[in-house]
Structures are given as structure tokens and as C-alpha cells.
Amino acid sequence: YKNDxxxxxxxxxxxxxxxxxxxxxxxxxxxRIGSSLEAAPVVYIAKADWFDKTQDLNMADICITSQIDIRNEAPPTEAFTLDDVKEVGVTPALAVGQKCR
Known part of the structure; x- marks a missing residue:
């Protein structure tokens, strides 16, 4: 079965x-963090069609973070990017709340 x-x-x-x-x-x-579960990154996605692909998914689970904020806008200059994925940028932030024990 193939679904492009x-x-x-x-x-x-x-x-x-x-x-x-x-x-x-x-x-x-x-x-600044001990594990990804201490993070609540802000993810900037410049391409609307890429942003749309995230909307029916729990991106916090996929990225193994406590929280995540996905925005359909160009990454700010201070955002982390990869050379081969310039359409996406991330600014890290700490998650709000207490760690479960």
C-alpha cells in the first residue's frame, strides 16, 4: 500500500x-534543560502547507516535549534552524509546571 x-x-x-x-x-x-520533557519550544514554520500538516497531530508527543507552540510564521533571526530546513526555526523555552514524580 502506497500513499504519497x-x-x-x-x-x-x-x-x-x-x-x-x-x-x-x-x-x-x-x-539549561536536563531533558526534552523540561522544554516548551516555540516552533516557527514559514510554509503554510507544512504548518497545516502539524495541526491534527500532537507535536509535543512527537517531539517528546512537555508543551509546544507551533506558529505559522517565518522564524525570527535568533531562532535555531538547520541549513537544510530553513523553513523551520525553534526558540527554546522552559515548560510550565512541576515535574511528575
Whole structure:
């Protein structure tokens, strides 16, 4: 069974997740977070069709974060991006709330 639309959607989702993961890895290395579950990144997606592909998914679960804010707008200059995914940028933020024990 082959569904080109579904394959394209998940290709885009994987690209977005790679940018989120890259941004959070820097936060871990700098000791600003201990794990991705302490994060609530803001994800900027410049392409409307890419943004639309995220709307029926729980991107916080996919990116393994506590919270996530997905915005259909160009990434700000200070956002983390990858050279091969310039359409997506991430600004890290800490999650609100207490850690479950």
C-alpha cells in the first residue's frame, strides 16, 4: 500500500522534529534543560502547507516535549534552524509546571 500524501506529510514532520531536537540538544549541552520533557519550544514554520500538516497531530508527543507552540510564521533571526530546513526555526523555552514524580 502506497500513499504519497501520507509519506510526504511524515517527511515534513520528521524535518520539523529534527529542528526541534537540534535546538533542544544545544539547551541540554548548555545545561539549561536536563531533558526534552523540561522544554516548551516555540516552533516557527514559514510554509503554510507544512504548518497545516502539524495541526491534527500532537507535536509535543512527537517531539517528546512537555508543551509546544507551533506558529505559522517565518522564524525570527535568533531562532535555531538547520541549513537544510530553513523553513523551520525553534526558540527554546522552559515548560510550565512541576515535574511528575
Amino acid at each position: 500524501n501520507l509519506a510526504e506529510k511524515w517527511d515534513v514532520i520528521r524535518k520539523i522534529r529534527r529542528v526541534v531536537t537540534g535546538a533542544l540538544e544545544i539547551e541540554r549541552q548548555e545545561k
